Amino acid sequence: MGPVTGEDGVARCPWAGGPGVMRDYHDTEWGNRVSGESAYLERLTLEAFQSGLSWSTILHKRPAFREVFHGFDADAIAAFGPPDVERLMQEPRIVRNRLKIEAAVTNARATVALREEDGLEAFVLSFAPDRPPTEHATTSAESVALSKGLKKRGFAFVGPTTMYALMEAIGVFDPHVVGCFRRGS
Incomplete structure:
Protein backbone atom coordinates (compact mmCIF):
# COMPACT_ATOMS: atom_id res chain seq x y z
CA MET A 1 0.00 0.00 0.00
CA VAL A 34 12.94 10.63 21.24
CA SER A 35 15.43 10.85 24.07
CA GLY A 36 15.38 10.36 27.78
CA GLU A 37 13.91 7.80 30.11
CA SER A 38 10.53 9.50 30.54
CA ALA A 39 10.03 9.81 26.77
CA TYR A 40 10.71 6.09 26.32
CA LEU A 41 8.53 5.14 29.28
CA GLU A 42 5.71 7.31 27.94
CA ARG A 43 5.81 5.70 24.49
CA LEU A 44 6.06 2.20 25.94
CA THR A 45 3.14 2.89 28.30
CA LEU A 46 0.92 4.47 25.66
CA GLU A 47 1.60 1.66 23.19
CA ALA A 48 0.49 -0.81 25.86
CA PHE A 49 -2.67 1.19 26.57
CA GLN A 50 -3.37 1.33 22.82
CA SER A 51 -3.48 -2.45 22.53
CA GLY A 52 -6.96 -3.32 21.28
CA LEU A 53 -7.91 0.34 20.80
CA SER A 54 -7.36 2.98 18.15
CA TRP A 55 -4.27 5.17 18.32
CA SER A 56 -6.57 8.17 17.87
CA THR A 57 -8.21 7.33 21.21
CA ILE A 58 -4.82 7.34 22.93
CA LEU A 59 -3.73 10.60 21.30
CA HIS A 60 -6.90 12.33 22.47
CA LYS A 61 -6.30 11.06 26.01
CA ARG A 62 -2.54 11.67 26.03
CA PRO A 63 -2.65 14.96 27.99
CA ALA A 64 -4.56 13.22 30.78
CA PHE A 65 -2.18 10.25 30.71
CA ARG A 66 0.74 12.65 31.06
CA GLU A 67 -0.94 14.34 34.00
CA VAL A 68 -1.99 11.25 35.97
CA PHE A 69 1.32 9.46 35.34
CA HIS A 70 3.35 12.49 36.47
CA GLY A 71 4.96 13.19 33.11
CA PHE A 72 6.00 9.53 32.97
CA ASP A 73 8.54 10.01 35.72
CA ALA A 74 9.56 6.41 36.47
CA ASP A 75 10.29 7.05 40.15
CA ALA A 76 6.90 8.68 40.74
CA ILE A 77 4.98 5.90 38.99
CA ALA A 78 7.07 3.18 40.64
CA ALA A 79 5.88 4.52 44.00
CA PHE A 80 2.20 3.96 43.08
CA GLY A 81 0.37 1.50 45.28
CA PRO A 82 -3.12 -0.05 45.28
CA PRO A 83 -4.86 3.24 46.21
CA ASP A 84 -3.27 4.90 43.16
CA VAL A 85 -4.44 2.08 40.91
CA GLU A 86 -7.97 2.48 42.30
CA ARG A 87 -7.79 6.26 41.76
CA LEU A 88 -6.77 5.72 38.13
CA MET A 89 -9.56 3.19 37.66
CA GLN A 90 -11.96 6.03 38.46
CA GLU A 91 -10.27 8.53 36.10
CA PRO A 92 -12.58 8.97 33.08
CA ARG A 93 -9.98 10.88 31.04
CA ILE A 94 -7.76 7.82 30.54
CA VAL A 95 -8.31 4.22 29.48
CA ARG A 96 -9.52 2.49 32.62
CA ASN A 97 -8.13 -0.99 32.26
CA ARG A 98 -6.79 -2.44 35.50
CA LEU A 99 -4.27 -4.75 33.80
CA LYS A 100 -2.85 -1.89 31.73
CA ILE A 101 -2.69 0.47 34.71
CA GLU A 102 -0.93 -2.19 36.78
CA ALA A 103 1.42 -2.86 33.86
CA ALA A 104 2.33 0.85 33.78
CA VAL A 105 3.34 0.65 37.45
CA THR A 106 5.20 -2.63 36.88
CA ASN A 107 7.03 -1.14 33.89
CA ALA A 108 8.02 1.98 35.82
CA ARG A 109 9.54 -0.24 38.52
CA ALA A 110 11.32 -2.29 35.87
CA THR A 111 12.57 0.93 34.26
CA VAL A 112 14.07 2.03 37.58
CA ALA A 113 15.73 -1.38 37.94
CA LEU A 114 17.05 -1.20 34.37
CA ARG A 115 19.13 1.82 35.39
CA GLU A 116 21.59 -0.70 36.84
CA GLU A 117 22.32 -1.63 33.23
CA ASP A 118 22.39 1.16 30.66
CA GLY A 119 18.77 2.26 31.15
CA LEU A 120 15.57 1.91 29.16
CA GLU A 121 16.60 4.09 26.22
CA ALA A 122 19.87 2.26 25.58
CA PHE A 123 18.18 -1.09 26.08
CA VAL A 124 15.47 -0.39 23.49
CA LEU A 125 17.95 1.07 21.00
CA SER A 126 20.18 -1.99 21.33
CA PHE A 127 17.49 -3.88 19.38
CA ALA A 128 17.54 -1.55 16.37
CA PRO A 129 17.55 -3.55 13.14
CA ASP A 130 20.52 -3.43 10.80
CA ARG A 131 18.06 -2.98 7.93
CA PRO A 132 14.55 -1.52 8.21
CA PRO A 133 11.80 -4.15 8.22
CA THR A 134 9.65 -4.52 5.15
CA GLU A 135 6.64 -2.25 4.93
CA HIS A 136 3.35 -3.47 6.40
CA ALA A 137 4.98 -5.75 8.94
CA THR A 138 3.55 -5.97 12.45
CA THR A 139 6.49 -7.73 14.07
CA SER A 140 10.14 -8.33 13.34
CA ALA A 141 12.91 -10.48 14.72
CA GLU A 142 14.06 -7.39 16.61
CA SER A 143 10.65 -6.64 18.14
CA VAL A 144 10.36 -10.26 19.24
CA ALA A 145 13.82 -10.06 20.84
CA LEU A 146 13.01 -6.72 22.49
CA SER A 147 9.78 -8.16 23.87
CA LYS A 148 11.60 -11.17 25.32
CA GLY A 149 14.36 -8.99 26.75
CA LEU A 150 11.92 -6.63 28.45
CA LYS A 151 9.82 -9.49 29.84
CA LYS A 152 12.98 -11.08 31.23
CA ARG A 153 13.61 -7.80 33.06
CA GLY A 154 10.12 -7.70 34.57
CA PHE A 155 8.18 -5.60 32.06
CA ALA A 156 4.54 -6.39 31.21
CA PHE A 157 2.29 -5.70 28.20
CA VAL A 158 5.33 -5.63 25.92
CA GLY A 159 4.43 -8.21 23.28
CA PRO A 160 6.22 -8.32 19.91
CA THR A 161 3.51 -6.37 18.05
CA THR A 162 3.41 -3.67 20.72
CA MET A 163 7.20 -3.43 20.66
CA TYR A 164 7.18 -3.19 16.86
CA ALA A 165 4.74 -0.27 17.15
CA LEU A 166 7.02 1.31 19.75
CA MET A 167 10.04 0.93 17.46
CA GLU A 168 8.09 2.60 14.64
CA ALA A 169 6.81 5.42 16.83
CA ILE A 170 10.21 6.38 18.26
CA GLY A 171 12.11 6.14 14.99
CA VAL A 172 14.22 3.08 15.74
CA PHE A 173 13.74 2.61 12.00
CA ASP A 174 11.95 4.71 9.39
CA PRO A 175 8.32 3.55 9.43
CA HIS A 176 7.03 5.80 6.64
CA VAL A 177 5.96 4.22 3.37
CA VAL A 178 7.91 4.89 0.19
Whole structure:
Protein backbone atom coordinates (compact mmCIF):
# COMPACT_ATOMS: atom_id res chain seq x y z
CA MET A 1 0.00 0.00 0.00
CA GLY A 2 1.44 3.32 -1.05
CA PRO A 3 1.00 6.86 0.16
CA VAL A 4 -2.26 8.81 0.08
CA THR A 5 -2.32 12.40 -1.08
CA GLY A 6 -4.39 14.62 1.19
CA GLU A 7 -6.50 17.62 0.30
CA ASP A 8 -3.39 19.70 1.01
CA GLY A 9 -1.55 17.96 -1.84
CA VAL A 10 0.94 16.19 0.48
CA ALA A 11 1.62 12.45 0.15
CA ARG A 12 1.48 10.62 3.50
CA CYS A 13 1.21 7.15 4.96
CA PRO A 14 -2.33 5.87 4.27
CA TRP A 15 -3.54 6.14 7.87
CA ALA A 16 -2.68 9.85 7.99
CA GLY A 17 -4.35 11.14 4.83
CA GLY A 18 -7.09 13.28 6.36
CA PRO A 19 -6.82 16.29 8.64
CA GLY A 20 -6.92 15.83 12.38
CA VAL A 21 -4.99 14.44 15.31
CA MET A 22 -3.70 11.38 13.45
CA ARG A 23 -2.27 13.45 10.62
CA ASP A 24 -0.74 15.92 13.05
CA TYR A 25 0.88 13.03 14.94
CA HIS A 26 2.15 11.53 11.67
CA ASP A 27 3.56 14.82 10.45
CA THR A 28 5.29 15.91 13.65
CA GLU A 29 6.03 12.88 15.84
CA TRP A 30 5.64 9.40 14.39
CA GLY A 31 9.00 7.98 13.40
CA ASN A 32 10.99 10.71 15.16
CA ARG A 33 13.66 9.75 17.64
CA VAL A 34 12.94 10.63 21.24
CA SER A 35 15.43 10.85 24.07
CA GLY A 36 15.38 10.36 27.78
CA GLU A 37 13.91 7.80 30.11
CA SER A 38 10.53 9.50 30.54
CA ALA A 39 10.03 9.81 26.77
CA TYR A 40 10.71 6.09 26.32
CA LEU A 41 8.53 5.14 29.28
CA GLU A 42 5.71 7.31 27.94
CA ARG A 43 5.81 5.70 24.49
CA LEU A 44 6.06 2.20 25.94
CA THR A 45 3.14 2.89 28.30
CA LEU A 46 0.92 4.47 25.66
CA GLU A 47 1.60 1.66 23.19
CA ALA A 48 0.49 -0.81 25.86
CA PHE A 49 -2.67 1.19 26.57
CA GLN A 50 -3.37 1.33 22.82
CA SER A 51 -3.48 -2.45 22.53
CA GLY A 52 -6.96 -3.32 21.28
CA LEU A 53 -7.91 0.34 20.80
CA SER A 54 -7.36 2.98 18.15
CA TRP A 55 -4.27 5.17 18.32
CA SER A 56 -6.57 8.17 17.87
CA THR A 57 -8.21 7.33 21.21
CA ILE A 58 -4.82 7.34 22.93
CA LEU A 59 -3.73 10.60 21.30
CA HIS A 60 -6.90 12.33 22.47
CA LYS A 61 -6.30 11.06 26.01
CA ARG A 62 -2.54 11.67 26.03
CA PRO A 63 -2.65 14.96 27.99
CA ALA A 64 -4.56 13.22 30.78
CA PHE A 65 -2.18 10.25 30.71
CA ARG A 66 0.74 12.65 31.06
CA GLU A 67 -0.94 14.34 34.00
CA VAL A 68 -1.99 11.25 35.97
CA PHE A 69 1.32 9.46 35.34
CA HIS A 70 3.35 12.49 36.47
CA GLY A 71 4.96 13.19 33.11
CA PHE A 72 6.00 9.53 32.97
CA ASP A 73 8.54 10.01 35.72
CA ALA A 74 9.56 6.41 36.47
CA ASP A 75 10.29 7.05 40.15
CA ALA A 76 6.90 8.68 40.74
CA ILE A 77 4.98 5.90 38.99
CA ALA A 78 7.07 3.18 40.64
CA ALA A 79 5.88 4.52 44.00
CA PHE A 80 2.20 3.96 43.08
CA GLY A 81 0.37 1.50 45.28
CA PRO A 82 -3.12 -0.05 45.28
CA PRO A 83 -4.86 3.24 46.21
CA ASP A 84 -3.27 4.90 43.16
CA VAL A 85 -4.44 2.08 40.91
CA GLU A 86 -7.97 2.48 42.30
CA ARG A 87 -7.79 6.26 41.76
CA LEU A 88 -6.77 5.72 38.13
CA MET A 89 -9.56 3.19 37.66
CA GLN A 90 -11.96 6.03 38.46
CA GLU A 91 -10.27 8.53 36.10
CA PRO A 92 -12.58 8.97 33.08
CA ARG A 93 -9.98 10.88 31.04
CA ILE A 94 -7.76 7.82 30.54
CA VAL A 95 -8.31 4.22 29.48
CA ARG A 96 -9.52 2.49 32.62
CA ASN A 97 -8.13 -0.99 32.26
CA ARG A 98 -6.79 -2.44 35.50
CA LEU A 99 -4.27 -4.75 33.80
CA LYS A 100 -2.85 -1.89 31.73
CA ILE A 101 -2.69 0.47 34.71
CA GLU A 102 -0.93 -2.19 36.78
CA ALA A 103 1.42 -2.86 33.86
CA ALA A 104 2.33 0.85 33.78
CA VAL A 105 3.34 0.65 37.45
CA THR A 106 5.20 -2.63 36.88
CA ASN A 107 7.03 -1.14 33.89
CA ALA A 108 8.02 1.98 35.82
CA ARG A 109 9.54 -0.24 38.52
CA ALA A 110 11.32 -2.29 35.87
CA THR A 111 12.57 0.93 34.26
CA VAL A 112 14.07 2.03 37.58
CA ALA A 113 15.73 -1.38 37.94
CA LEU A 114 17.05 -1.20 34.37
CA ARG A 115 19.13 1.82 35.39
CA GLU A 116 21.59 -0.70 36.84
CA GLU A 117 22.32 -1.63 33.23
CA ASP A 118 22.39 1.16 30.66
CA GLY A 119 18.77 2.26 31.15
CA LEU A 120 15.57 1.91 29.16
CA GLU A 121 16.60 4.09 26.22
CA ALA A 122 19.87 2.26 25.58
CA PHE A 123 18.18 -1.09 26.08
CA VAL A 124 15.47 -0.39 23.49
CA LEU A 125 17.95 1.07 21.00
CA SER A 126 20.18 -1.99 21.33
CA PHE A 127 17.49 -3.88 19.38
CA ALA A 128 17.54 -1.55 16.37
CA PRO A 129 17.55 -3.55 13.14
CA ASP A 130 20.52 -3.43 10.80
CA ARG A 131 18.06 -2.98 7.93
CA PRO A 132 14.55 -1.52 8.21
CA PRO A 133 11.80 -4.15 8.22
CA THR A 134 9.65 -4.52 5.15
CA GLU A 135 6.64 -2.25 4.93
CA HIS A 136 3.35 -3.47 6.40
CA ALA A 137 4.98 -5.75 8.94
CA THR A 138 3.55 -5.97 12.45
CA THR A 139 6.49 -7.73 14.07
CA SER A 140 10.14 -8.33 13.34
CA ALA A 141 12.91 -10.48 14.72
CA GLU A 142 14.06 -7.39 16.61
CA SER A 143 10.65 -6.64 18.14
CA VAL A 144 10.36 -10.26 19.24
CA ALA A 145 13.82 -10.06 20.84
CA LEU A 146 13.01 -6.72 22.49
CA SER A 147 9.78 -8.16 23.87
CA LYS A 148 11.60 -11.17 25.32
CA GLY A 149 14.36 -8.99 26.75
CA LEU A 150 11.92 -6.63 28.45
CA LYS A 151 9.82 -9.49 29.84
CA LYS A 152 12.98 -11.08 31.23
CA ARG A 153 13.61 -7.80 33.06
CA GLY A 154 10.12 -7.70 34.57
CA PHE A 155 8.18 -5.60 32.06
CA ALA A 156 4.54 -6.39 31.21
CA PHE A 157 2.29 -5.70 28.20
CA VAL A 158 5.33 -5.63 25.92
CA GLY A 159 4.43 -8.21 23.28
CA PRO A 160 6.22 -8.32 19.91
CA THR A 161 3.51 -6.37 18.05
CA THR A 162 3.41 -3.67 20.72
CA MET A 163 7.20 -3.43 20.66
CA TYR A 164 7.18 -3.19 16.86
CA ALA A 165 4.74 -0.27 17.15
CA LEU A 166 7.02 1.31 19.75
CA MET A 167 10.04 0.93 17.46
CA GLU A 168 8.09 2.60 14.64
CA ALA A 169 6.81 5.42 16.83
CA ILE A 170 10.21 6.38 18.26
CA GLY A 171 12.11 6.14 14.99
CA VAL A 172 14.22 3.08 15.74
CA PHE A 173 13.74 2.61 12.00
CA ASP A 174 11.95 4.71 9.39
CA PRO A 175 8.32 3.55 9.43
CA HIS A 176 7.03 5.80 6.64
CA VAL A 177 5.96 4.22 3.37
CA VAL A 178 7.91 4.89 0.19
CA GLY A 179 6.49 8.08 -1.30
CA CYS A 180 5.44 9.61 2.04
CA PHE A 181 6.87 13.10 2.45
CA ARG A 182 8.32 12.05 5.82
CA ARG A 183 10.21 9.04 4.44
CA GLY A 184 13.89 9.47 5.19
CA SER A 185 13.41 12.49 7.43
